[in-house]
Amino acid sequence: MxxxxxxxxxxxxxxxxxxxxxxxxxxxxxxxxxxxxxxxxxxxxxxxxxxxxxxxxxxxxxxxxxxxxxxxxxxxxxxxxxxxxxxxxxxxxxxxxxxxxxxxxxxxxxxxxxxxxxxxxxxxxxxxxxxxxxxxxxxxxxxxxxxxxxxxxxxxxxxxxxxxxxxxxxxxxxxxxxKISIRRLGQGAVFFIIGLAKKVIIANTAGSVFDQIAGVPASSLSMLTAWLGAFSYAFQIYFDFSGYSDMALGLGKMFGFEFKKNFDYPYISESITEFWRRWHISLSTWFREYVYIPLGGNRCSVSRNIFNLMVVWTLTGMWHGAAWNFIAWGVYYGVILVMEKYMWGASLDRLPGAVRHIYTIILVLIGWVFFFSPSLGYALRYLVSMVGGGAGIIDSKGTFLLFTHWLLYLLAVLGSSALGLRLVNAVPRMIRNEKAKAAAAVIIYMGIFVISVAFLVTDTFNPFLYFRF
Amino acid sequence: MRTGRFTIARVMKYIVLLLTIAFVAALMMYTSGSSRPFEEVEKAVSSSLDKSNLTLQDGSAFKREFGLSEADYAGVMYYASEFNISAEEVLVVLVKDESQIQEVTEAIEKQAEARKNDFDGYAPEEVKLLEDAKQSVRGRYIFFAAAPKAEEYLEAFSNSL
Structure with a gap:
């Protein structure tokens, strides 16, 4: 269920x-x-x-x-x-x-x-x-x-x-x-509704765009379409998984439990190290506590530390699935994290924030290509298309998808940072009267819930990516 | 709670482990699918069939009866009677991924129900065939048989995996 x-x-x-x-x-x-x-x-x-x-x-x-x-x-x-x-x-x-x-x-x-x-x-x-x-x-x-x-x-x-x-x-x-209280029940309901909206409004729509692109052979994709595909998958997996985590946190609160947050706006990160402090936090914490530290963590020689990191990230890849592309994805992140720690981390810190952000997003998107590809060969062909080696720079499919889904991408970008939630809560925050503020919040969140349910009823596309892990 | 070297917890953990192994073994024997190619399973099931009242059907018959397209699946073997007054049929489908299982099983149930309604009132033995039909989902393989020897066919299917 x-x-x-x-x-x-x-x-x-x-x-x-x-x-x-x-x-x-x-x-x-x-x-x-x-x-x-x-x-x-x-x-x-x-x-x-x-x-x-x-x-x-x-x-x-x-x-x-x-x-x-x-x-x-x-x-x-x-x-x-x-x-x-x-x-x-x-x-x-x-x-x-x-x-x-x-x-x-x-x-x-x-x-x-x-x-x-x-x-x-x-x-x-x-x-x-x-x-x-x-x-x-x-x-x-x-x-x-x-x-x-x-x-x-x-x-x-x-x-x-x-x-x-x-x-x-x-x-x-x-x-x-x-503690079980009405206040906590309400907080839980808000978390749950936000998670539901992330899942059914953004993740499912992004997923349907990605599926259209993934149905085309990787080498037949234009550069624009390949990037759109990578962005769509990035939004799908983030809003799918973080939406599900928000729903879990919300349900936990409704039953009186407090779970730690699992995502903290990972796409605003300015390095891969920061990205992994914000993405699937409970998994990273688990591997740090029960694998990385017992192996010696970073209180050891550089070579041993590199070994420890590579073990952890290979296992992280394997945890996600029994396929070479997941292992490649884990090793890919292991190598980048080692590089950031021992090679270019200090230089990266000196770059402007915008450059660091672009650097992170590009590397994360490349990572998702390994993640969603059915084989390593497909991943490499897809990456070639992303640099224009497929079916040229722009094609009609890419422009069509971009112009028909620009609102989705705008919502996804806003929702990937705290700005999205601030916008949702802007109206209640402007109201001074506490009762009116609460009423405005209820109306807004009920509205989001109704829209989400409407999406659920009308849309048959409702997969859940992290089920298979 | 200690009884010499063996505590209840220690004994119980081994017992539960043995139960887990037995459970997984049972799963492997009775519910697992198979990596065997479709052609091998098809050959094994086909050779077990009594073909006096069963003929191999093509993709259009599969589409007509179940509303499904043969091209959407990794393999389809569909035998049915040439005579409209017979409910006898045997179907084996290998889906491409597990998300397709539900649509196939629902199509089978819908088709069986419709045929039961068709035969109801004038061909009780055919209705009985459909009521006693055998269905099995083993991994990505789906088997359905409405036939006097459905039990045998199901066994042949299970053995072929």
């Missing part, structure tokens, strides 16, 4: 909210857990069993690590075992087909294999489980005694299928005690 679906908006969410607010304090977690399992089973009736097994396994592993806490060697062995099993399960579902395909393409073999669809959200909930185990090992958190609370941590529907990846130490206290 998608947040941006009529079933979720007008059936699932109202029913769950009503029951959640009616039941007494202790029962709220149970309501939320049942709702989360139902939410997952709606689209993945078989894989809900896998998730329950993962919950049980990690619950007992957490307790086992704690029970061995006095003997550091045993505790470490217990942690390594638990993390290895989690990684193997994730790796099996995500990579075994890719590995066999690679073997078949390299060697003169034709090994057939059984295909299993990727369980939705497995990359997210596995990383959450690992964070739980490591936090216990590091004594940053206590193992959860109540298995229902732990199950809720792993399966909570607002962030189950597309994050943000919530670290256990950040949410441990909230599982027991959290």
């Amino acid at each position: 998608l947040f941006s679906s009529i079933t979720f908006l007008f059936l699932f969410l109202p029913v769950v909210m009503a029951v959640y607010y009616m039941v007494p304090g202790r029962a709220k977690n149970i309501v939320l857990l049942i709702a989360s399992l139902f939410f997952y089973a709606w689209g993945e009736p078989v894989y809900v069993v896998l998730m329950i097994l993962s919950i049980l396994f990690n619950y007992f592993c957490g307790r086992d690590i704690q029970e061995n806490a006095e003997d550091s060697r045993k505790a470490k062995l217990s942690l390594v075992f638990a993390v290895t099993v989690n990684v193997l399960i994730l790796g099996f579902f995500k990579y075994y087909g890719f590995i066999l395909d690679t073997v078949n393409s390299i060697l003169p073999t034709d090994i057939p294999y059984r295909e299993l669809p990727l369980p939705v959200g497995i990359s997210f909930y596995t990383f959450q489980a690992i964070s739980y185990l490591v936090d216990i090992y590091r004594k940053k958190a206590q193992p959860q005694k109540n298995i229902l609370y732990f199950a809720l941590y792993i399966s909570m529907f607002p962030q189950l299928i597309a994050g943000p990846i919530v670290r256990y130490e950040d949410i441990e206290a909230q599982l027991k005690n959290r």
